[in-house]
Amino acid sequence: MNLYALLEPAIVTLLVVFGLWLSLRKVAPRLSMRLGEASRKAGLAPAIANRVFGPPPARNSACGTCCGCDKGGSQSKPMIHRH
Amino acid sequence: MDSTHVSATPLSLALVGNPNCGKTALFNRLTGARQKVANYAGATVERKEGFFVLPSGRHVRVLDLPGAYSLSATSPDEAVTRDVCLGQHPDEQRPDLLLCVADATNLRLHLRFVLELRRLGRPMVLALNMADAAERRGIRIDAKALEQELGFPVIETIAVRKHGTAALLAALDGRLPGPAEPLPEGTDLHAETRRLLAAAVSMPSPTNPTDAAIDRWVLHPVLGLAILAAVMLVVFQSVYAWAGPFSDGIEAGVGALGEWISSTLPEGMLSSLLVDGVIAGVGGVLVFLPQILILFFFILLLEESGYLPRAAFLLDRFMVGAGLSGRAFIPMLSSFACAIPGIMATRSIPNPRDRFLTILVAPMMTCSARLPVYALLIGAFIPDRMVGGIFNLQGLTLFGLYMAGILGALVVAWVARLMGKRASDEQALMLEIPAWRLPNAKDVLLGLKERGMIFLRRAGTLILAISIVLWVLSTFPTPPEDWARPAIEYSFAGRIGHALAFFFEPIGFNWQICVALIPGLAAREVAVAGLASVYAIAGADEANTEQILATALHNEWTLATAFSLLAWYVFAPQCMATLAVVRRETSSWRATAIWAGLLTALAYGAAFLTYHLTAALT
Structure with missing residues (x-):
């Protein structure tokens, strides 16, 4: 069996897992955040949980997940005006 | 851009004014943001927050509020503006300074709201935006005279130009004005607006003749539809x-x-x-x-x-x-x-x-x-x-x-x-028709x-x-x-x-x-x-x-x-x-x-x- 035949299932699995993860984050952000919350409670390191499921939303951040706030979501980075 | 020295408690100012006076364009110019700008009223329906640092290093937090014609709000977006200006918004502190934005080509409408805001007795600065368009139309505004009449700084701005806000930045960088002197109770705001216009503004014609000529065709009930x-x-x-x-x-x-x-x-x-x-x-x-x-x-x-x-x-x-x-x-x-x-x-x-x-x-x-x-x-x-x-x-x-x-x-x-x-309180369309503008x-x-x-x-x-x-x-x-x-x-x-x-x-x-x-x-x-x-x-x-x-x-x-x-x-x-x-x-x-x-x-x-x-x- 050549190297390609050995690697192919692993690459396909990686791509599929990536696709599933991206779908979760993009199509079901609420579910993703709840999974993140559950995984943090279950003891997963917050840095890893944040990276995988997204950081926990700030209250009133207009993240669109709880439908409970009215705050505008856009914030600019500071602009420096010079002389 | 350097974001490392941003203070936790910056000066807070709110951009407030009638719809379509260029608040969002000014917000973008001041903060470097890229919020949607459009030549029609109502492009902003919720408040937006941005930050900038003045040349002296002073940090400023700026809110871009939805446009409003008065503080008597009739719609949810106008209510946001009213509540923030009055310091009654549950999630927002009262701004340190109201940066009123007025369309310099249409002061007859915009000054009325400025006077209503003046009643609040808050520190204010008036930005006469689109000053270039006003000049092109032959509208002469004596900003110093208007400033004296109003009792707070009046600055001409052109929010769509790179250096169009230099004077505003300089004014914000200096000593900030104290609370505006409220108008006496019972003042007729329309009469006061007319008085201010007579004192500080000369207008050759209320409407640009080119705009009027184009609108005769474009707004025609039959030809306009065609x-x-x-x-x-x-x-x-x-x-x-x-x-x-x-x-x-x-x-x-x-x-x-x-x-x-x-x-x-x-x-x-x-x-x-x-x-x-x-x-x-x-x-x-x-x-x-x-x-x-x-x-x-x-x-x-x-x-x-x-x-x-x-x-x-x-x-x-x-x-x-x-x-x-x-x-x-x-x-x-x-x-x-x-x-x-x-x-x-x-x-x-x-x-x-x-x-x-x-x-x-x-x-x-x-x-x-x-x-x-x-x-x-x-x-x-x-x-x-x-x-x-x-x-x-x-x-x-x-x-x-x-x-x-x-x-x-x-x-x-x-x-x-x-x-x-x-609905019994049916709302008719009250839409400001803006001046024609080259994109x-x-x-x-x-x-x-x-x-x-x-x-x-x-x-x-x-x-x-x-x-x-x-x-x-x-x-x-x-x-x-x-x-x-x-x-x-x-x-x-x-x-x-x-x-x-x-x-x-x-x-x-x-x-x-x-x-x-x-x-x-x-x-x-x-x-x-x-x-x-x-x-x-x-x-x-x-x-x-x-x-x-x-x-x-x-x-x-x-x-x-x-x-x-x-x-x-x-x-x-x-x-x-x-x-x-x-x-x-x-x-x-x-x-x-x-x-x-x-x-x-x-x-x-x-x-x-x-x-x-x-x-x-x-």
């Missing part, structure tokens, strides 16, 4: 006339990439995933980028020039006749880009019933995500030929689909009016870049992800050796499609369409990626996936099926993001369910009629 129809026709014709070479280029690139991967990798799972899943799915949607950019180019030009409020004025009688509030125009207009900002823009409608009706019909306006679906089906079924020597049939069909959405919305509103009581090339390019990036980001994330998931569903489980039919029919996707076909068969949808409808719930254009993936996997021996899709549609679908799918997408229930926004804006699951149910029933009914009528006629 001009509007002609403008829309030109836009849709251009979408087809100009996009061809660019789309062909992208299609060739995508096809070449697919062929290269097919010839480089041995036949197997990885090659199938990349070619039939990723490239067919993402590439199938990417080819529509030029059409979307051309459409937005025209929308941005119309927005910037000031034509859109005039179109609102022309169409108002039809909208009111159909039972919609006059204020429904801006939400419906915004929905041509995406239903989400359109639904959010309904905050300017005070009556809850009118607001829900607008939320119901605004998504019937054709959003940009529907364009790939339309373009694919039109390309496959409508011949590319000229009609009457000047019109392209494909462009005419696209125009017809956009019109079908508009007419459908008016009919639904009209039926709703027949079924329900009209700013930078704003148009920024807008185009933003739309292009949104599309590409979706292609690189959402569409990519769903294409991979669809490939898995369409490939597994693999059929047994004695399976005689196409392998995809044995897969999860094939089984889901066949199960759903029971419901969709009466409207002519085959199981492949049913499979594509599911990812289409995430975003409409993903349905195209879904169809591309399903047909690519079914015909995996072909190299060019783009050809597979066009040929498959042409060979396997009847004209009735194609028209039925088009009718479905004119009214189809929205993507999930829209559903979430409807829930947020209505604060009711019941209203959201009614909204989704009505649109589904409407889409199904329209597709059913279209399918059977077309089948009977062909």
Whole structure:
């Protein structure tokens, strides 16, 4: 069996897992955040949980997940005006 | 840009003024943000926050508030402005300084609100924006005299120019003004405005003669409608006339990439995933980028020039006749880009019933995500030929689909009016007609870049992800050796499609369409990626996936099926993001369910009629 035949299932699995993860984050952000919350409670390191499921939303951040706030979501980075 | 020294408690100022005076342009200029700027009232419906650092190092937090004509709010967006100015907003501290923005070309209207704000007795600065336009029209404003009369700094600004805010920045960097001296009780604000104008402003003519001449044609009740129809026709014709070479280029690139991967990798799972899943799915949607950019180019030009409020004025009688509030125009207009900002823009409608009706019909306006679906089906079924020597049939069909959405919305509103009581406090359209303005090339390019990036980001994330998931569903489980039919029919996707076909068969949808409808719930254009993936996997021996899709549609679908799918997408229930926004804006699951149910029933009914009528006629 050549190297390609050995690697192919692993690459396909990686791509599929990536696709599933991206779908979760993009199509079901609420579910993703709840999974993140559950995984943090279950003891997963917050840095890893944040990276995988997204950081926990700030209250009133207009993240669109709880439908409970009215705050505008856009914030600019500071602009420096010079002389 | 250096963001390391930003203070935790910066000076807080709020941009406040009448709609369409350039607050957002000033906000963008001060903060470096890229919020949407448009030449019509009501572009901002919620407050936006930004930060900047003055030359001295002083940190400033700035709020861009929705435009308001007075502090007596009649709509939810005006209430935000009122509450922040009065220090009554639950999540917002009272700003240290009110930066009032007034359109220097229209001080007769804008100064009245400035005087109302002065009554609050807060520290204020007045920015006379669009000072260049005022000068061009021969309006002479003695800023020093006005400053003396008002008792707080008055500064001329040109928010769309790079150095147009230098004087404002210098004023903010100096000693800030104390609280403005409130006007005596009972002062007539209109009389006070007239007095200020007499003291500090000389106006040669209330209206620019060129603007008046153009408006005589554009706002004419008959000719104006003809001009509007002609403008829309030109836009849709251009979408087809100009996009061809660019789309062909992208299609060739995508096809070449697919062929290269097919010839480089041995036949197997990885090659199938990349070619039939990723490239067919993402590439199938990417080819529509030029059409979307051309459409937005025209929308941005119309927005910037000031034509859109005039179109609102022309169409108002039809909208009111159909039972919609006059204020429904801006939400419906915004929905041509995406239903989400359109639904959010309904905050300017005070009556809850009118607001829900607008939320119901605004998504019937054709959003940009529907364009790939339309373009694919039109390309496959409508011949590319000229009609009457000047019109392209494909462009005419696209125009017809956009019109079908508009007419459908008016009919639904009209039926709703027949079924329900009209609100007693009906709101007429009070829309400020802005001056004609030459579109700013930078704003148009920024807008185009933003739309292009949104599309590409979706292609690189959402569409990519769903294409991979669809490939898995369409490939597994693999059929047994004695399976005689196409392998995809044995897969999860094939089984889901066949199960759903029971419901969709009466409207002519085959199981492949049913499979594509599911990812289409995430975003409409993903349905195209879904169809591309399903047909690519079914015909995996072909190299060019783009050809597979066009040929498959042409060979396997009847004209009735194609028209039925088009009718479905004119009214189809929205993507999930829209559903979430409807829930947020209505604060009711019941209203959201009614909204989704009505649109589904409407889409199904329209597709059913279209399918059977077309089948009977062909």
